[in-house]
Amino acid sequence: MFVGVLLADVLTKWATQANLGVPRGPLGVYPYGGIGVFRDFMGISLSFTYVSNTGAAWGMFSNYSLILLIGRILLVSLLIWYVLRGKGPTLRLSALTLIIAGAVGNIFDMLYYKHVIDMVKFVLWGYHYPVFNIADAAICIGIGLLILDSFCGKKTQTA
Numbered sequence: 001m002f003v004g005v006l007l008a009d010v011l012t013k014w015a016t017q018a019n020l021g022v023p024r025g026p027l028g029v030y031p032y033g034g035i036g037v038f039r040d041f042m043g044i045s046l047s048f049t050y051v052s053n054t055g056a057a058w059g060m061f062s063n064y065s066l067i068l069l070i071g072r073i074l075l076v077s078l079l080i081w082y083v084l085r086g087k088g089p090t091l092r093l094s095a096l097t098l099i100i101a102g103a104v105g106n107i108f109d110m111l112y113y114k115h116v117i118d119m120v121k122f123v124l125w126g127y128h129y130p131v132f133n134i135a136d137a138a139i140c141i142g143i144g145l146l147i148l149d150s151f152c153g154k155k156t157q158t159a
Helices: 002-019 062-085 090-112 132-154
Strands: 034-040 044-053 116-124
Touching: 002 044, 002 090, 002 132, 044 132, 062 090, 090 116, 090 132, 116 132
Parallel strands: none
Antiparallel strands: 034 044, 044 116
16 A cells, blocks of 8 residues: 555656646636646536645645654654554554655655645635645545544543
8 A cells, every 4th residue: 555655646746747847827727727637517626737835734834844854754754663563453554554655755755856746636616625646635544544543443441
């Protein structure tokens, strides 16, 4: 799972960098300077575009790229250590593996491109969802699975 997510992320970012380049128009105008996939299908539009991000989610803290990079590397190192210990429910370990794969993909971008490449642009019933990539999606799915695990996981009784 780790290798599959990381490979898909790296390849889609490479293809975006190689084929789309910097957007030619504002992100609010279809097809957002990229390639339109579909427009207004039941209120949803999708396109692929090129957006560079030097910060965290939604470009926050973009002036602190080096601090964010060091923090990401430390956090991923701790998560890898936890997963390699192999203790915990399978769902939790799978969720953390998705989070690690996504984080490693974004760390790779920061080291190689000096920014993270985002490319998936959704408009959901008029709301422009922030542009994201496969690594971001893997992180979000992993977090969702962790939340699910916290509600559905085996509860231990304390005396």
